[in-house]
Amino acid sequence: MDKDYTELCSERTIFSEQQGFFGEMFDVVKNCCTEKWLNTKFEALPTDDEKFRLLFDEPNVSDMLLGTLEHVASVYRKKDCSFSYQRRKEGERLHQKNDLDNALTLLTFAVLRAPAKGVDIRYDAGLSLALALWSRSAVLLDLNRGSDALVDIQSAIDNGLDDVKKQLEYYVRLARANAMIGNEGKTKICLNLVKNFCGAGSHYDAIEHQIKQIKPSPTIEKIEVPRLSDGEHATLKYTTNKLEIRSAPECGNFAVASKPMKTGEAIVVEKPIAACLLPKYFGSHCLHCLRRIEVAYGCPNCAGVAFCSIDCQKKACSTYHAYECKFMDMMIGSGMSILCFIALRMITQHASVQVAIEKGRQVTQLLCTHSNQRKATDYLQRTVMSAFLLRVMQKSGFFGRRTSESAYPNSEPEFEIGGILIGLLQALQFNAHEIYETKAFGSQQNVGGKKTIYVGAAIYNSAVYFNHSCYPDVIRHFVGTSIVLSASHPMQPGETISENYGPIFTRQTLAVRQRNLKSRYWFQCACIACKENWPILDKITNKARLRCQNSECTHLFNYPERAKKSVKCPQCKGMTNLEVQIATLATAEDLYRTAAEHMDREQLKEAAKLFFDGINMFYSVATPPHRDTHIAQDSLRVCLSNIGHI
Numbered sequence: 001m002d003k004d005y006t007e008l009c010s011e012r013t014i015f016s017e018q019q020g021f022f023g024e025m026f027d028v029v030k031n032c033c034t035e036k037w038l039n040t041k042f043e044a045l046p047t048d049d050e051k052f053r054l055l056f057d058e059p060n061v062s063d064m065l066l067g068t069l070e071h072v073a074s075v076y077r078k079k080d081c082s083f084s085y086q087r088r089k090e091g092e093r094l095h096q097k098n099d100l101d102n103a104l105t106l107l108t109f110a111v112l113r114a115p116a117k118g119v120d121i122r123y124d125a126g127l128s129l130a131l132a133l134w135s136r137s138a139v140l141l142d143l144n145r146g147s148d149a150l151v152d153i154q155s156a157i158d159n160g161l162d163d164v165k166k167q168l169e170y171y172v173r174l175a176r177a178n179a180m181i182g183n184e185g186k187t188k189i190c191l192n193l194v195k196n197f198c199g200a201g202s203h204y205d206a207i208e209h210q211i212k213q214i215k216p217s218p219t220i221e222k223i224e225v226p227r228l229s230d231g232e233h234a235t236l237k238y239t240t241n242k243l244e245i246r247s248a249p250e251c252g253n254f255a256v257a258s259k260p261m262k263t264g265e266a267i268v269v270e271k272p273i274a275a276c277l278l279p280k281y282f283g284s285h286c287l288h289c290l291r292r293i294e295v296a297y298g299c300p301n302c303a304g305v306a307f308c309s310i311d312c313q314k315k316a317c318s319t320y321h322a323y324e325c326k327f328m329d330m331m332i333g334s335g336m337s338i339l340c341f342i343a344l345r346m347i348t349q350h351a352s353v354q355v356a357i358e359k360g361r362q363v364t365q366l367l368c369t370h371s372n373q374r375k376a377t378d379y380l381q382r383t384v385m386s387a388f389l390l391r392v393m394q395k396s397g398f399f400g401r402r403t404s405e406s407a408y409p410n411s412e413p414e415f416e417i418g419g420i421l422i423g424l425l426q427a428l429q430f431n432a433h434e435i436y437e438t439k440a441f442g443s444q445q446n447v448g449g450k451k452t453i454y455v456g457a458a459i460y461n462s463a464v465y466f467n468h469s470c471y472p473d474v475i476r477h478f479v480g481t482s483i484v485l486s487a488s489h490p491m492q493p494g495e496t497i498s499e500n501y502g503p504i505f506t507r508q509t510l511a512v513r514q515r516n517l518k519s520r521y522w523f524q525c526a527c528i529a530c531k532e533n534w535p536i537l538d539k540i541t542n543k544a545r546l547r548c549q550n551s552e553c554t555h556l557f558n559y560p561e562r563a564k565k566s567v568k569c570p571q572c573k574g575m576t577n578l579e580v581q582i583a584t585l586a587t588a589e590d591l592y593r594t595a596a597e598h599m600d601r602e603q604l605k606e607a608a609k610l611f612f613d614g615i616n617m618f619y620s621v622a623t624p625p626h627r628d629t630h631i632a633q634d635s636l637r638v639c640l641s642n643i644g645h646i
Contacts, residue, residue, distance in 0.1 A: 006519040013339050013429045014381050020335020025068055026384050032064045043376035049419030055383050056408055069391045069407035075330035077304040079115035085123040088132050095139050107136040112298040112306060117160040130161035141173060144217055146180025148295045151310065168197040175211050182216035225479050229265035238270035238462045243497060245465055252368060254467045255497040261487045264612040267474060267497065268463050268485040273363065274349060275435065275458035275481040276341040279332045288312035289480045290435055290456050304328050320348040323396040336385065338457045339432055343424040344389050348398055353413045357420065364423030367431045367464060370522050386421035390414060430521055431464045432457050435478050437641060469498030469527035470505040470513055477641040486640065488633050490619045505529035506537040506630050534625045544626035549576040556623055581621040588617040592632045604639045611636040
C-alpha cells in the first residue's frame with residue numbers, strides 16, 4: 001500500500017487544503033498535540049465518544065480548539081429586495097419584447113433574491129416575492145407552461161398578493177393555465193368568472209375565443225421508478241427477493257443471487273438515508289431531491305440555494321436546511337467535503353436530538369469503518385471536523401436554547417452527537433455513493449462521448465451490502481436521489497452480486513486499479529478481471545471465449561481461428577457445435593448495433609430492451625471479456641440513467 005497516497009485519499013474525504021480554511025484550522029489544533037499524546041493517549045482510546053471528549057478535556061488542545069471554534073459565525077447569501085426589484089423590472093421589459101427565455105431567467109433571479117412578505121418594505125411595500133412570482137406566471141403562460149404558472153399564481157397569493165383576486169387578469173390567467181393542462185371543467189368556471197367581470201360583449205368574446213384556441217400541452221412523461229424483480233426481500237428492505245446476504249471473514253457481508261436473474265432486472269430500488277447536492281450545482285439542481293430545476297423556488301431566508309418545487313422547499317426548510325441555511329457559505333468556505341455535509345445532514349434532518357442520536361448509532365454500528373486500521377492523525381482530522389460541525393449545530397439552534405454560548409459541549413447529547421459524527425465520517429468514506437446524471441447521446445461506439453456529471457452523494461441502507469468488482473454485476477443509475485441497481489448480465493443462484501466503486505477494468509489497468517482501491521477503500525481486489533488481468537477496452541477484441549453447450553459444464557473454448565461444427569469438450573466429454581455458438585454471438589452483436597441506432601434517435605426504452613436481449617444472448621454462448629458487450633453494458637447504463645432524469 002502506498003502510504004502517502006493512502007493518507008492523501010483519506011484526508012480528501014474530509015477536506016481540501018486548496019479550497020478552504022479547515023486545513024489551517026486543523027494544523028493549528030494538531031500543533032498543540034505532542035506525538036506522545038497523539039499516539040499513546042488519543043489513539044489508544046477505544047471509542048469515538050471517548051476520543052471526542054478527550055479533545056475538549058485536554059487543556060492545551062482544548063484551549064486552542066475552543067478559541068478557534070469561537071470564530072464560527074453565520075455567513076450566507078442574503079436576500080436583496082433592490083436586486084429583486086431591478087431583475088423583475090428587466091424581466092418584465094423583456095417579456096414585453098417577447099424575449100421569453102431571458103425574461104424567465106431574470107424573473108427567476110427576482111424570485112430567488114426576494115425577501116419574504118414584509119421583511120423589507122423599501123421596495124414593493126414588502127411584496128417583492130409575490131410580485132416576482134406574479135410576473136413570472138405571465139411568462140410561463142406565454143411559454144405554454146400552464147402547470148408551472150398555476151403554482152406561481154397561487155404562490156403569489158400565498159405571499160401576500162391577495163388583491164389580484166379582484167382583478168380580471170387573475171381569472172384570465174387561471175382560465176389560460178387550466179386550458180393548457182386540459183382541465184375543461186375549471187377552464188369553464190374561470191371563463192364564467194371572467195364574464196362576470198367584463199360582462200357579455202366583444203371584450204369577453206375575444207378572451208373566450210383566445211382561450212378556446214389553446215390546445216392542451218402534451219403530458220410530460222413521468223419518470224418511472226423500476227420495480228423490484230420477484231418482489232421485496234423478506235428482511236432486507238428495498239432489495240429483490242432473488243438475493244441473499246452472506247458473510248465471510250475476508251470480505252464481510254456480501255450479496256449473492258438466490259434465484260436466476262436476467263439482464264436489466266432491478267435488484268435494489270432504494271431511497272437514501274441522506275443525500276447532499278454538491279455546492280457547485282446549488283443553482284441548477286434542487287437542494288432536496290437533486291433533480292435538474294425547470295422553475296426555481298428559493299429558501300425564505302437565504303438566497304444561496306434553489307428548489308424544484310414548493311414541496312421540496314417546505315421539506316428542506318422545515319428540517320435540515322433550517323440549520324444549514326445561515327452557515328452554508330461558511331461551511332463551503334471551510335473546504336469540507338461532501339461527506340461532511342452528509343454526516344451533518346444525517347443528524348439535522350431528524351425532528352429531535354434524541355431521534356438523531358438513535359438513528360446515528362444505528363448507522364455507525366451497521367457500516368464498515370476500518371477504525372482499527374486508522375492512525376492518530378486520521379482520527380484527529382475526523383474529530384476536529386466533528387467539533388466544527390457540532391459548533392454549527394450549536395450556533396444554528398439544533399440543540400435549542402443552550403445554557404452557555406461557549407463552544408464547549410454543555411450537555412450529554414452534544415457529546416454523544418460529536419462521537420456519532422466521528423463514526424459517520426469514518427463510515428461514509430467507504431460506504432457513500434456518488435449521485436450522477438448522464439448527459440448527451442452518441443453512437444454506441446463512442447462511449448466516451450456520453451458525459452457523466454457527478455452532482456452529489458448519498459448513503460443507503462441496503463446498497464452498502466454490495467462489494468466491489470472491477471467488472472460489476474450491476475448497473476447503477478439514479479431516479480432523483482433513489483439508487484437503482486440492475487443486473488448487468490444474467491446470473492445464476494450462488495453467484496456473487498458485486499458493484500463497482502469507481503476503478504473499472506475497461507478504463508484502468510490492473511496496477512492503477514489496485515493502487516486506487518488499496519488507497520481509497522483499503523482492500524486488495526480479487527475479482528475475475530483482476531485475477532485474469534483483463535485488458536482495457538481499447539485492447540479487447542470480440543473473440544470471446546465460448547461456452548460448452550452442456551449447461552452444467554463450466555469449460556470455456558478459446559475463440560477458434562476456424563470454427564468446427566463439433567468439438568469434444570475435455571471436461572464433460574460432450575460435443576459442442578462452435579459454429580452455432582459463433583452465429584449466436586454474431587446475432588447478439590447485431591442487436592447491440594440496432595440498439596445503438598435507437599440511442600442515436602433518443603429512443604431509450606427501445607434501445608434498453610435490445611441491449612437486454614443482446615447481453616442475455618451473449619451470455620448464453622460466451623463469457624467476457626468481449627469488446628461489444630462491454631460497450632453495450634456501458635451504453636445500457638447511459639440509457640437507464642437518462643430515463644431516470646427526464
